[in-house]
Amino acid sequence: xxxxxxxxxxxxxxxxxxxxxxxxxxxxxxxxxxxxxxxxxxxxxxxxxxxxxxxxxxxxxxxxxxxxxxxxxxxxxxxxxxxxxxxxxxxxxxxxxxxxxxxxxxxxxxxxxxxxxxxxxxxxxxxxxxxxxxxxxxxxxxxxxxxxxxxxxxxxxxxxxxxxxxxxxxxxxxxxxxxxxxxxxxxxxxxxxxxxxxxxxxxxxxxxxxxxxxxxxxxxxxxxxxxxxxxxxxxxxxxxxxxxxxxxxxxxxxxxxxxxxxxxxxxxxxxxxxxxxxxxxxxxxxxxxxxxxxxxxxxxxxxxxxxxxxxxxxxxxxxxxxxxxxxxxxxxxxxxxxxxxxxxxxxxxxxxxxxxxxx
Amino acid sequence: xxxxxxxxxxxxxxxxxxxxxxxxxxxxxxxxxxxxxxxxxxxxxxxxxxxxxxxxxxxxxxxxxxxxxxxxxxxxxxxxxxxxxxxxxxxxxxxxxxxxxxxxxxxxxxxxxxxxxxxxxxxxxxxxxxxxxxxxxxxxxxxxxxxxxxxxxxxxxxxxxxxxxxxxxxxxxxxxxxxxxxxxxxxxxxxxxxxxxxxxxxxxxxxxxxxxxxxxxxxxxxxxxxxxxxxxxxxxxxxxxxxxxxxxxxxxxxxxxxxxxxxxxxxxxxxxxxxxxxxxxxxxxxxxxxxxxxxxxxxxxxxxxxxxxxxxxxxxxxxxxxxxxxxxxxxxxxxxxxxxxxxxxxxxxxxxxxxxxxxxxxxxxxxxxxxxxxxxxxxxxxxxxxxxxxxxxxxxxxxxxxxxxxxxxxxxxxxxxxxxxxxxxxxxxxxxxxxxxxxxxxxxxxxxxxxxxxxxxxxxxxxxxxxxxxxxxxxxxxxxxxxxxxxxxxxxxxxxxxxxxxxxxxxxxxxxxxxxxxxxxxxxxxxxx
Numbered sequence: 083x084x085x086x087x088x089x090x091x092x093x094x095x096x097x098x099x100x101x102x103x104x105x106x107x108x109x110x111x112x113x114x115x116x117x118x119x120x121x122x123x124x125x126x127x128x129x130x131x132x133x134x135x136x137x138x139x140x141x142x143x144x145x146x147x148x149x150x151x152x153x154x155x156x157x158x159x160x161x162x163x164x165x166x167x168x169x170x171x172x173x174x175x176x177x178x179x180x181x182x183x184x185x186x187x188x189x190x191x192x193x194x195x196x197x198x199x200x201x202x203x204x205x206x207x208x209x210x211x212x213x214x215x216x217x218x219x220x221x222x223x224x225x226x227x228x229x230x231x232x233x234x235x236x237x238x239x240x241x242x243x244x245x246x247x248x249x250x251x252x253x254x255x256x257x258x259x260x261x262x263x264x265x266x267x268x269x270x271x272x273x274x275x276x277x278x279x280x281x282x283x284x285x286x287x288x289x290x291x292x293x294x295x296x297x298x299x300x301x302x303x304x305x306x307x308x309x310x311x312x313x314x315x316x317x318x319x320x321x322x323x324x325x326x327x328x329x330x331x332x333x334x335x336x337x338x339x340x341x342x343x344x345x346x347x348x349x350x351x352x353x354x355x356x357x358x359x360x361x362x363x364x365x366x367x368x369x370x371x372x373x374x375x376x377x378x379x380x381x382x383x384x385x386x387x388x389x390x391x392x393x394x395x396x397x398x399x400x401x402x403x404x405x406x407x408x409x410x411x412x413x414x415x416x417x418x419x420x421x422x423x424x425x426x427x428x429x430x431x432x433x434x435x436x437x438x439x440x441x
Numbered sequence: 442x443x444x445x446x447x448x449x450x451x452x453x454x455x456x457x458x459x460x461x462x463x464x465x466x467x468x469x470x471x472x473x474x475x476x477x478x479x480x481x482x483x484x485x486x487x488x489x490x491x492x493x494x495x496x497x498x499x500x501x502x503x504x505x506x507x508x509x510x511x512x513x514x515x516x517x518x519x520x521x522x523x524x525x526x527x528x529x530x531x532x533x534x535x536x537x538x539x540x541x542x543x544x545x546x547x548x549x550x551x552x553x554x555x556x557x558x559x560x561x562x563x564x565x566x567x568x569x570x571x572x573x574x575x576x577x578x579x580x581x582x583x584x585x586x587x588x589x590x591x592x593x594x595x596x597x598x599x600x601x602x603x604x605x606x607x608x609x610x611x612x613x614x615x616x617x618x619x620x621x622x623x624x625x626x627x628x629x630x631x632x633x634x635x636x637x638x639x640x641x642x643x644x645x646x647x648x649x650x651x652x653x654x655x656x657x658x659x660x661x662x663x664x665x666x667x668x669x670x671x672x673x674x675x676x677x678x679x680x681x682x683x684x685x686x687x688x689x690x691x692x693x694x695x696x697x698x699x700x701x702x703x704x705x706x707x708x709x710x711x712x713x714x715x716x717x718x719x720x721x722x723x724x725x726x727x728x729x730x731x732x733x734x735x736x737x738x739x740x741x742x743x744x745x746x747x748x749x750x751x752x753x754x755x756x757x758x759x760x761x762x763x764x765x766x767x768x769x770x771x772x773x774x775x776x777x778x779x780x781x782x783x784x785x786x787x788x789x790x791x792x793x794x795x796x797x798x799x800x801x802x803x804x805x806x807x808x809x810x811x812x813x814x815x816x817x818x819x820x821x822x823x824x825x826x827x828x829x830x831x832x833x834x835x836x837x838x839x840x841x842x843x844x845x846x847x848x849x850x851x852x853x854x855x856x857x858x859x860x861x862x863x864x865x866x867x868x869x870x871x872x873x874x875x876x877x878x879x880x881x882x883x884x885x886x887x888x889x890x891x892x893x894x895x896x897x898x899x900x901x902x903x904x905x906x907x908x909x910x911x912x913x914x915x916x917x918x919x920x921x922x923x924x925x926x927x928x929x930x931x932x933x934x935x936x937x938x939x940x941x942x943x944x945x946x947x948x949x950x951x952x953x954x955x956x957x958x959x960x961x962x963x964x965x966x967x968x969x970x
Contacts, residue, residue: 136851140858144500146580146872148858149887156575156632189657190493190637200658255688263692270698271689276484277662277681279654389685391659399658402817404851 105432112428116421123417124178124410128171131409138163141404142187161187161407174410183414184407188399193411196396201415202286203273204385204392208377209287210312215319216370222320223327223366224359230332238324245321251383254314258387261310268310271389275303311388315381319373326369330362337361363434371427375420481678483951483967486693487703489684491657495640496616497570500577502961505613506682507655509960510663512616512646513671515545515564515595516607520955520966523874524780524915526607529671530559530617530647531595540602540913547593553619553647554666561589566620568597569630578614581873602911604918608875613960619645649675649965659684663964675965687822694946701954702946703961706822707765709944716949721767724821724943725776725874725958728828730755730936731857731865735893739863741810743893745932746803747841751864752789752936754796754839760831760939764823767942773926774869774882776940778958780915781876781922789930789937796839809842813856814866816847821941828938829866860891871958876922880906882935883925892934902928 139157140148147153158164161184162173177184183193226238261268273288274280281291281300288304334340335358343353382394393412400408432438491503496512499505517529528534531545551559568587572579584600597606609615618628622645628636639645644652649671650663663680685693690702691709694717710719732742732751741747757770772783800808812832814825826847833843843864848856856862869888872878881887883906885896896903902925909921929935945962947954952968 134852135855136849137855140855141851144577144872145869146887147500147577150575150580150583153575153577153579188492190495190498191641191657196658199656258689258692262698263696266696270693270696271486271685272659272683276660276683276699277482277679386686387689389659389683389689391656391684396658402849402851 105429109425109429112425116418116425119421120414120417121175123413124175125171127410127413128174128406131404131406132167134404136404138187138404138406161185174407183411186400186408186411187405188403188408193407196408197393197411197415198283198286200391200393200396203390204378204381204394206287206289206308207311207315207381207385207390207392208374210308211315211319211377212370212374214312215316215323215373218316219320219323220327220359220363220366222324224331224354226324226328227331227335228354235328238328242321242324245317245319246325247321248317250314250318251387253317254311254384254387257310257314269303269306271387273304273307273390274300275307278303307388311384311390314384315377319370319377322369322373323366327362327366330365331358334358334361360434364431367427367430367434371423375416375423378416378419481676481969482681483677483679483701483964484681484683484699485701485703485962485964486683486685486690486699488686488690489657489682491661491684493637493641493657494644494652494655494661495637496567496614496618496646497574497578497634498576498637500614503661503682505960506962506964507652507661507663508613508616509648510650510680510964511644511648511652512613512618513551513559513648514611514613514615514617516610518611518874518957518959521957523608523778523958526611529611530564534607536604536607536913538913540604540911541599543597543599543603543606544590545595545597547595548670549593550670551647552668552670553622553645554651554668555619555622555645556668557619557621559617559619559647561592561595563620564595564617565589566623566630567617568615570618570623570628570634571615573630573632574634575632578612581609581612581615602913604911604913605873605875605877609873611959612873616646616648619647647671649673650680653679673963673965676968677964680964691946694948697948700948700951701962701967704822705944705946707767707942707944709822710946711766713946718947718949718951718954720945720947720954720956721942722956723767723769723777723940725778725940726820726868726870727771727774727776727940728820728823728825728866728868728938729771729774730832730938731862731867731888731892732934732936733860733863733865733893734895734898734934735860738861738893739810741803741805741808742863742934744803744805746799747805747808748932748934748936750796750800750803750839750841751836752796752930753792753799754836754841755789755832755936755938756791756835757789757938758791759835760828763827763831764939764941767944768823769940771937771940773923773930774935774937775876775879775922775926776871776958779871779874779876781879781919781926783923783926783930787923787927793838800840807840807842809844810863811844811846812864812866813846813848813853813862815850815853818850820868821943823939823941825866832866857891860893862891865891874958876918877910879922880910882929882933888935894934899928899932902933 139154143157162170186193186196189196222238226235229235262270280288281295281297284291284294289301292301292304340357343357382398385392385395397412400412487503489503490501492501493499494507496508499508513530515529515531516526519527530548530551532548534543534545536543565587572582586598588596590596623636626636626639628634641655649666649669651666653662653664655661661682665675665678687704691705693699694702713719732748733739734743736743761768761770769777770788772785772788775782812829814829816826818825829845833845836843857865857867883889883902884894884898905925909925912918912921945954945956950970952970953966
């Protein structure tokens, strides 16, 4: 992936400020594109959810209620389904500009309120998983590369292959069975101990909110409940990152400048950290970004097994009940997450690799 | 990198994993509420089907459990016996001989959780609000006018004879709310009501519990209502309902992380021991086959002899075995738990030779039909996909080719409700525990029309239905509904298959668990040893 925030050489007038701050110009341009793409996401999601055969009224009303035209009319009117599709979309966009994502037909709450709970729940899980994965995956990848074709490398190859091959839902069931049921070293399902009140909402991440509020029992409960599902999610991403890091490090190890650094007599640690790892991190960051996006939008099975009320569970429920406003909201959030992650990855390229900054 | 550093990496990882699990263990794993009697907290795991805690709008299984704990109804049922309504907020009731007028007298000591008295005005407001909201439970009071006779008497007048009304009133959706409080928070007995948000934050009822927190995706917490005046004083100070899928429910209750699991299948409760109690029985859901009588949809399924061939070709015993222990064969469309059900010995049996003869008599050569069903739907843990496959293989032995047409519930339900399926595999759960709820299967009625069975298709059956709808006497009613089902089984387009099993698993310290087909479980009736 090539960076696109190199400074322009043709600058005049009001463009000087931006030209002097190419990163700012890059961010501005990418943000503008992201906004356009976000609208594209809403349009695509809207069209797709409406071409799916099925009637939201039939999906949401009970056996008896659906037989009463007055009840059906009331439902359609309440959710704007009595309007033509283009009018529904325009209305949706109008409300979106005011920060209103509509009301969920399933939870009878504003979609924004639902997402304000579900997104942080998944973010906390995915954030913990990706952080652990980066530390472990990169370390294992480097070890595997440095010990290429030896026993350690072979073992790590098997481990990483297992990580990416084992179905996550199966691993989740197994981990829950072993660590919760058999060994009793993990807490049960959910984000907190049963009946424990969540901390005052600041970020929606229970660990951080509890720490901010000084509610340490809540913090420890939240952190404890986070461990097992997060470790399960790391299995795949660790495997992925190990394989990519190994490959990237091996590529860099063969470069002339690395051989030159060694020939100059630089310590192995300096060569590894400043010459090899830094250059090798570019593809790793790309994969990590994609993996993080996938974790945010694809943890439905793990959430289901650990009764984790996150975005995956909310998306599944919304999709299976044709809850159009909720599906639109989820689509928009996932789109924004991917756009943001891509943007962050592009910026990180420049931070990691000086060659990118001078291009 | 030195050799020693590379070797230290796996060791560091192991240490990290151990530290993580230690943190996890230190957070109180495996028994946060393992001693319900000590802290009087009861944890119930169930797979949520929950939209709202507003009694005027809810009609989902989990909603019924929640609202039952928060609001009292005029009449109720004792335990799992739904054959006889008993006093609730109303201390007594009287139904007119024509079944149109129901007079109820309020209990004089009833108080809401804020200490104010429950009045006839609250009752009138609550019931009129349910009607006006035009939500899922509004049909319960179709054609019913609610009036206050005096400060403690309410009269409900129905357009038609309505002997089912005393059986309808115990429904938690008809819970009585504090009118003054609800009106102060945007409530009204009109479609413009805005009180749902309030109901999802706090409760305004006279039930044994108050709402402490409500989340449709994760958990609902109820706390004891100290002002409760009813007969069933709750044992537990706090009840936590958690949204947990069945496989996890099993491990949670085995480990003691929860005290009750509501959604385990017959297979999952097999061999459960370790101090757990398993309450199993037949669910009130009846799974049935539908054969469309509209010749434009299918000339085969509209053929009476073809229907007979299907009815005789089904191996009911094998289907019941599939549903596991506790399930029963459905003798008619009315489940065995409701008065008016056909006795078990009147259930159909397989007659392969008779099925082949009927198929031959139908005159249809090499019949082929499509069976529609919701492939993602499970009824009490029993997958319709599995059931459809069995039906397909059994009918193949008769000589009928069944093409399976699975679809997501939302898609298939539209076809079913539109009467577009040739054959359909569906279930009916009781909206209220009265046999009149099953008149929907008659020609021209809700489910009858879904089978393309138009009004006038069977005048004798319609006549029987009219008489049954007005029957007040239990014995007369039972006989009429038995006759209706006998006729339905002989010549109707529905083939009742099975009532799956439902299982409630609890730790031994919890007592008083009784399954009720309307609200599943009454949390206030649960005790502790």
